Amino acid sequence: MSIDLKTIKHIAKLSRISIDDKKAKELEKDLNSIFEFIEALNKVDTKKVDPLTSIAETSLKLRGDEVKTKNIREQILKNSPDENKDFFVVPKVVE
């Protein structure tokens, strides 16, 4: 099975990565060679096998909802890419 250009552009959209036509063609070549390599898995019969989602197959423990770090608002907002230092700012989303 091969992945066509239209699918590449669709995956890019889902991945929220903008790509131009040149990049899309490169990715088409790369992804097809990678999936060709991955297709080897189809040789294995896995009908009766349970999937392994994680090695730590224990149930997740609950812990108390406690505040452990306080007063770091300023420190966190300092990493904001926008100039505004009071909020995280994004392009306008409501008309």
Add this chain to the structure above:
Amino acid sequence: MSDIINLTLSALIDKIKNKELSSQEITKAYIARAEKSKNLNTYITTDFENAIEKAKKFDEKGNFDYKLPGVPLAVKDLFCTNNLKTTAGSKILSNFIPSYESTVTQHLWDEGAILLGKLNCDEFAMGSSNETSFFGNVESPVGKKVVPGGSSGGSASALAAKLTPATIGTDTGGSIRQPASFTGTVGLKPTYGSCSRYGIVAFASSLDQAGPMTHDVSDAALMLDVISKYDTKDSTSVNFKRGDYFKSLSSNIKGKKIGIPKEYRVDGMPKEIESLWQDGITLLKKLGSKIIDISLPHTTYALPAYYIVAPAEASSNLARYDGVKYGYRSQGENLISMYENTRSEGFGDEVKRRIMIGTYVLSSGYYDAYYLKAQKIRRLIKNDFDEAYKSVDAILTPSTPSSAFKIGDKTDDPVSMYLNDIFTVPVNLSGLPAISIPAGKDKNNYPLGLQLIGKAFEEQNLLNISYSMEKELNFKNNLQDWWIK
């Protein structure tokens, strides 16, 4: 000065404890050497001024009972360090300053270690040659224009070049062991759940594990004592009884049963690696171990399964980089195009490839065919090991199918790059501990490593076997300092 940098971590600690050397002398010696080694490009961020300040404080009123008393260390730039830039080798995090410290680095500082700076790595730990870093290639001290391996390439190169007495890396598919093998150093990937993942920039959460990279096995045991601790901040951290790894080191491995998996004898493997492996077998026999031929029949499917599981988890983990709260941001006419441009400009090619593979295998209509299939294969691979461990205590393999290659040699073909990890990936998929120790050299004088794979949570066994092999192997890197300016 040159004496200091030639000491192993444990020898250095002895000299500090005996007051033969001060923390300042040591810290300054490593900084001076780093200043002369800039062309290896091992550091992304240095914190030298603070390091000297901390060393001074340690010399004035430090606690000499600490495990790492006043020892300067540089770490992979994938560990978040409070108030010090943490980039994961990516443009998208090139200006990120964490407001918290990763658990494992915190353990280092709590035992008296001093941070020298942050070491280069492949972008988001995705790579096997340190060529995907936004901050440029790292050169290996073993040869000009040679890759140090990856993704912990900066760590391996800095360690081998003696710019830090030890370091820590992370290993998702071989990222500690492969660069250790390429640079003639020791690299240990602990059992999944041993070392906390809290504060490590996430790549593939069910595979990622931090571990030590050191000059010898004793140092690896010492570092593991410091960083392997249960942590409530990591929900997959396992609360098992940890050993006293350094103190319990023993070179008595008589009667240990070592498995040799026939599936690791791959086509096209250089003769010198085949004979390295054979010499390792002979050595283990001499040391009193019993060699047993075993089969891990699904080995050949590990790499393709990994290239579904790891990108799938990565595509989910890397969804957070959207240019809103931190990191690089591009412009766009609306929110969506801002996201798309930010991610397009902020991520490098390999990271974009993996995000797209991951997105594809998780997308509607393909989930069962790829992701679920890979998880089932993962079960079969783990079952292979479970079966083998009914008759053996550990498994011996080569660490990598080749020695270090030249910068640029494999960048055009992603699959040929991925094949580097053919011997290391099954270990991550199964959550097992494994260590790479330097065992010989190839015709170019580049180091070659042997890998020992252990049972889950039996790091001590692994350390003891490699410790006894190391004594006999007596490997020396003998680097000529050609890069020093």
